[in-house]
Amino acid sequence: MKQTKENHFKSIVEENGDQLKRICRYYNSDAEDQKDMYQEILVNVWKSLDNFRGDSKISTWLYRIALNTALTFNGKTYKRAKLFIDKDVQNLNILFDDDEVLLKEKREVELEMLYNEMNQLSVIDKAMITLMLEGLSSREIADVIGLTEPNIRVKLHRIKEQLRAQLQSSKNE
Amino acid sequence: MKTNHNNNRFHDFDTFVGGLKKEDSRNLKITKTFQPIMLTLAVLYALVFQFDTEGGWEQRVGGICYAIGFVLFALIFRKFYKEYRDVDYGVPVVEMLTSAIKRYKMFQRKMLLIIVPVLFIDLGMILITVRSYDGDFSAAFWTTQKLLIPALLFGLVIGLIIAHKRQKPLRDAALMLLKEIQS
Numbered sequence: 074m075k076q077t078k079e080n081h082f083k084s085i086v087e088e089n090g091d092q093l094k095r096i097c098r099y100y101n102s103d104a105e106d107q108k109d110m111y112q113e114i115l116v117n118v119w120k121s122l123d124n125f126r127g128d129s130k131i132s133t134w135l136y137r138i139a140l141n142t143a144l145t146f147n148g149k150t151y152k153r154a155k156l157f158i159d160k161d162v163q164n165l166n167i168l169f170d171d172d173e174v175l176l177k178e179k180r181e182v183e184l185e186m187l188y189n190e191m192n193q194l195s196v197i198d199k200a201m202i203t204l205m206l207e208g209l210s211s212r213e214i215a216d217v218i219g220l221t222e223p224n225i226r227v228k229l230h231r232i233k234e235q236l237r238a239q240l241q242s243s244k245n246e
Numbered sequence: 247m248k249t250n251h252n253n254n255r256f257h258d259f260d261t262f263v264g265g266l267k268k269e270d271s272r273n274l275k276i277t278k279t280f281q282p283i284m285l286t287l288a289v290l291y292a293l294v295f296q297f298d299t300e301g302g303w304e305q306r307v308g309g310i311c312y313a314i315g316f317v318l319f320a321l322i323f324r325k326f327y328k329e330y331r332d333v334d335y336g337v338p339v340v341e342m343l344t345s346a347i348k349r350y351k352m353f354q355r356k357m358l359l360i361i362v363p364v365l366f367i368d369l370g371m372i373l374i375t376v377r378s379y380d381g382d383f384s385a386a387f388w389t390t391q392k393l394l395i396p397a398l399l400f401g402l403v404i405g406l407i408i409a410h411k412r413q414k415p416l417r418d419a420a421l422m423l424l425k426e427i428q429s
Binding site: 124134145196197 | 332333338339341343416419420423
């Protein structure tokens with residue numbers, strides 16, 4: 074029984090370790106903090122493994138654990154939750170799904186502005202952004218957060234609008 | 247998504263897994279050893295007063311009350327400990343926050359359960375000391391309360407200070423996040 078749990082755990086970490094590390098990187102700029110959070114996530118994966126019944130996809134389940142850990146990590150992250158995103162992340166353009174070509178012109182400057190604006194968002198909005206940047210669909214984000222899909226769509230739309238408006242106003246200044 | 251972070255596995259992964267397993271068995275050991283200790287104490291108290299040839303029925307019943315109090319303490323401890331240990335992080339964030347809010351609530355109805363073993367121990371103390379007061383139950387009662395109530399209040403105050411310092415900030419944060427999600 075224990076052996077099975079150990080093997081299951083190892084295979085989950087082996088297959089999904091990168092995904093979990095990315096979440097840690099979103100919330101911590103310091104390598105040591107990232108490592109601590111990663112370790113805490115793994116501890117929680119281990120603790121919760123017996124409760125995993127396969128009702129959701131393993132990736133959704135892991136995102137839940139990662140996010141729940143990030144939000145409660147040492148009871149501190151929620152206070153200073155700041156997003157750290159690689160400026161070359163291709164997925165940043167999914168925040169703008171219309172004709173506005175964010176990444177083509179003045180890429181560096183605009184990305185810097187976008188990055189700053191994203192860090193003005195609330196903790197939960199940031200959490201949803203991280204899932205979006207991970208490429209999760211609205212349905213999957215709803216599964217992770219625990220809200221309905223329409224609710225998530227409304228929230229994501231609101232976040233995009235907010236970012237767009239703030240970016241526009243920053244550009245005009 | 248392409249990222250520039252390295253794909254190194256935990257360099258000491260096996261040690262880490264070993265640590266997790268050790269933690270699991272430690273948790274199990276705490277529950278497994280605490281309960282026999284309480285049960286042993288319970289049996290011991292019950293027996294000591296049963297075989298006290300100088301004692302009357304008060305001592306024997308008092309010993310049994312002590313024993314029941316200890317057994318109930320052991321069971322309540324087990325319940326609380328399991329609840330604390332078995333936090334499932336694999337549930338949706340909303341569910342996780344809701345359970346955290348409940349878990350870190352300062353005054354919980356389930357805490358009232360502790361009153362039951364306390365009452366048994368209180369009754370046990372009264373019955374066991376009544377002989378020293380020549381069978382005067384009233385004197386035994388008040389003397390016991392003078393000791394027990396300050397001790398309980400002291401424990402309550404310490405518990406509240408710890409809860410206020412450690413749990414209230416966590417509960418406030420969880421409340422804030424939940425409110426934000428549901429807004």
